[in-house]
Amino acid sequence: MDFSKEEYFQRQTVLSEIGEVGQGLLQKAKVLVIGCGGLGSPIAIYLATSGIGELHLVDFDTVSISNLHRQVFFKVEDIKQPKAAVLANEIKKRAPFTKVSFTNEAVSKNSILDLISNYDVVVDGTDNLQIKYLINDACVISKKPLVYGSLYKFDGYVATFNVLNGEGDFTCNLRDAFPIIATDIPNCEEAGTLNPIVGIIALLQVNEVVKLLTKTGKLLTNQLLIYNVLENSQFKLKLKKNNALNISDIFAESDYLETFCSTQEADLTISITDFKKKMLDEKVEIISVLNHKDSKLPFKVHQKMPYKTFNIDEFIPNFDKYYVIVCKKGITSYDVTVKLKTKYPSLSIFSLNEGIDNY
Numbered sequence: 001m002d003f004s005k006e007e008y009f010q011r012q013t014v015l016s017e018i019g020e021v022g023q024g025l026l027q028k029a030k031v032l033v034i035g036c037g038g039l040g041s042p043i044a045i046y047l048a049t050s051g052i053g054e055l056h057l058v059d060f061d062t063v064s065i066s067n068l069h070r071q072v073f074f075k076v077e078d079i080k081q082p083k084a085a086v087l088a089n090e091i092k093k094r095a096p097f098t099k100v101s102f103t104n105e106a107v108s109k110n111s112i113l114d115l116i117s118n119y120d121v122v123v124d125g126t127d128n129l130q131i132k133y134l135i136n137d138a139c140v141i142s143k144k145p146l147v148y149g150s151l152y153k154f155d156g157y158v159a160t161f162n163v164l165n166g167e168g169d170f171t172c173n174l175r176d177a178f179p180i181i182a183t184d185i186p187n188c189e190e191a192g193t194l195n196p197i198v199g200i201i202a203l204l205q206v207n208e209v210v211k212l213l214t215k216t217g218k219l220l221t222n223q224l225l226i227y228n229v230l231e232n233s234q235f236k237l238k239l240k241k242n243n244a245l246n247i248s249d250i251f252a253e254s255d256y257l258e259t260f261c262s263t264q265e266a267d268l269t270i271s272i273t274d275f276k277k278k279m280l281d282e283k284v285e286i287i288s289v290l291n292h293k294d295s296k297l298p299f300k301v302h303q304k305m306p307y308k309t310f311n312i313d314e315f316i317p318n319f320d321k322y323y324v325i326v327c328k329k330g331i332t333s334y335d336v337t338v339k340l341k342t343k344y345p346s347l348s349i350f351s352l353n354e355g356i357d358n359y
Contacts, residue, residue, distance in 0.1 A: 005097055009051055022214035026051040027097065029213045032119040034058045034107055034135055036083040038198040039149050039205065040125025041073045044087055046206040047123075048095035052213075055091065055098055056119065059084040060106035061329070064357040070198045080358070107131060109256055112138040121209055123147045125202070128331075133181050134256040136161065136174035140247045145212060148174060149205040151193050156201035158225045159239075160208045171221040172239040179245060197229040268337050270324060270350040272359055278322070285321040289336050290328065290356075297326075298359050307332045312339050323349040330355035 005027075006013070013023045031052050033044045036059035048055055063071075063078045063086060071083075078086045084102035091100045107115065112134060116122050122144050124135050132150065139146040139162050146161040161173040204225070211217040224237040270278070278284055279299060288297060289307040305315075307327065317323075317340070325340075327333040334351040341349055352359075 005051075008097065012050070017216045018214055022216060023051055025214050026210065027053040029121065030054040030056075030119045031121045031123060031209060032056050032058070032116055033123045033125055034131075035125030035127065036087045036102075037061065037067065037125065037127060038070045038151070038193065039127070039202045040123075041071050041083070041087055042199055042202040043123055043125050043149075043205055045073055045091060045094065046203060047209060048091045048098040048100065050206065050210055052098055052209075055100045057084045057087055057100070057102040058105070058107060058115070059087075059102075060104060062358075064328070066328070066357070070193065070195045072199075107134065109134060109251075109254075113142060116142055116144050119144070121145050121147060121212060123205060123209060124149060125205075127151070130181060130256050133174060133254075137247050137251045137254075140170070140173050140175075141251055143170070146173070147205050147208045147212070149201045151197060151201060154194055154197060154228055154230045156197050156204075156227045156229070158201055158204045158208065158220055158227070159223065160212060160219045160221050163212065163219065163221050165221075169241075172223075172241055173247075175245055175247065175250075176239045176242045177224050177237070179242065194229060197227070200227065200229065264330075264334050264351070264353070268341060268349075268351060269330070269334065269353040271353050275324060275352055278324070281322065283320065283322045285318070285323050287323060287325050288327070289325060289333055298356065301326065307336065310336060312336075312343060315340060317344050317347050319344075319347060321348070323347065324352055325349065326352040326356055328355045328357050330358075 009023050012018055013020055029052050031047055033040050033055065036044065036057050044055060044057055061083050062080050063074045063083055065079060067074055073090050074086060082104045084104050088100045088102040091098060116138055122135065122139050124132055124146060126132055136146060145163045148159045148161055150157045163171045165171055208220055211219055222239050224239060225234060226237060227234045286301045287303045287305055288301040289305055289310055325333040325337050330351055330353050337349055337351040341347060
């Protein structure tokens with residue numbers, strides 16, 4: 001079917017605040033979306049159908065069953081397929097005037113500066129706090145605006161960070177709100193999340209991108225919007241610039257716990273194939289760090305130690321045992337494995353590679 005841009009975007013360009021000029025600005029824009037899950041998937045679809053000219057998607061993960069209840073642009077037949085690739089294909093079906101590309105890799109300190117250099121706006125759709133700080137710090141160094149979103153149970157958080165204002169200065173960033181990365185905040189896998197809050201926050205992020213690019217409306221700069229879905233309440237936390245922070249130095253010195261991505265040492269992981277062969281060995285001790293009370297595991301575990309409450313200092317190792325730490329995707333289990341191996345170098349301990357979801 002042949003149709004024009006004018007027909008496709010008619011309902012948006014009829015808005016006097018957008019018009020052909022605003023639509024043209026969207027069409028010229030290049031936007032990077034990091035994370036293609038609960039936040040990132042609707043963000044990407046809505047940005048594309050809003051008229052973003054070039055969109056690049058980044059995610060190392062694959063679609064799992066537990067994603068489908070809130071990541072509504074994925075289907076049952078997409079399970080185990082790369083999220084970024086599936087989402088890019090969905091965009092091609094819906095947004096003929098958007099050039100879409102994707103990367104099936106995790107962001108890292110080594111790659112992020114090059115990655116964001118070619119884009120006008122970066123959108124954070126991730127669910128890992130360490131990676132959020134990595135993205136934030138890279139955007140500050142590269143002088144790129146960042147549209148931030150995050151979730152915690154029934155709360156959602158949105159802000160537009162690091163925008164150049166009329167006085168030649170940049171607005172607040174994530175470290176102005178929270179200077180230090182918290183270590184006790186679980187991600188969505190661990191804490192859980194309600195379906196509607198995911199879509200609400202994602203669309204608020206899309207709204208910020210569209211306003212930023214079309215220079216329309218008032219942005220969520222120098223403030224953090226906190227929305228609670230149970231109360232239908234919202235609160236705007238005012239932020240103040242912390243000029244004492246040198247983010248270039250922070251970036252140079254921090255490793256951002258890159259173990260949460262995909263840079264895992266092979267010596268600390270065990271493949272699913274090898275695990276199946278090993279699990280009947282009497283010396284094997286399987287420990288689940290899942291936080292779900294009623295988690296259904298495909299095999300018997302010997303201990304359940306939820307990641308959120310797991311205390312490394314209280315763990316008493318048996319050096320005759322062969323420990324395998326398991327979680328859904330092999331991310332939090334790897335973090336626990338690294339910490340225990342660091343404390344007990346001679347301990348035989350491994351993380352189940354790719355986790356229970358791929359078992």
